[in-house]
Amino acid sequence: MDFNIDKKNNYTIVSVVSEKLDTKIAPILKSELVLISGNGEKNIILDLSKCRYCDSSGLSAILVANRLCKNANGKFVLTGLQEAVERLINISQLDTVLNIADSVKKGEELIS
Numbered sequence: 001m002d003f004n005i006d007k008k009n010n011y012t013i014v015s016v017v018s019e020k021l022d023t024k025i026a027p028i029l030k031s032e033l034v035l036i037s038g039n040g041e042k043n044i045i046l047d048l049s050k051c052r053y054c055d056s057s058g059l060s061a062i063l064v065a066n067r068l069c070k071n072a073n074g075k076f077v078l079t080g081l082q083e084a085v086e087r088l089i090n091i092s093q094l095d096t097v098l099n100i101a102d103s104v105k106k107g108e109e110l111i112s
Contacts (some may be wrong), residue, residue, distance in 0.1 A: 014032070016051045029061045045076075046076070047107075077110050081100065
């Protein structure tokens with residue numbers, strides 16, 4: 001498995017444990033996020049602290065999670081951005097759309 005899922009009381013943490021969030025992992029991650037949302041979870045923290053590379057399919061998975069949470073009146077938080085991934089998100093101007101926190105702990109504070 002390229003990511004771990006940790007269900008908490010009012011949110012779920014999805015941690016990508018692969019160094020790359022690309023076309024190999026993104027579709028699986030996307031369907032997992034849809035399942036989590038379909039099970040009634042409206043708050044998701046996506047931890048990318050181990051992820052050093054992200055491509056357009058990875059960004060697409062991030063945006064799907066953001067939309068699912070928004071549609072459920074919940075909150076999506078992205079945490080642990082490595083330099084290259086953060087640069088991609090800034091270039092894509094997604095830093096103005098997404099909730100971004102330095103750590104999972106800070107992400108939890110944004111949700112509660």
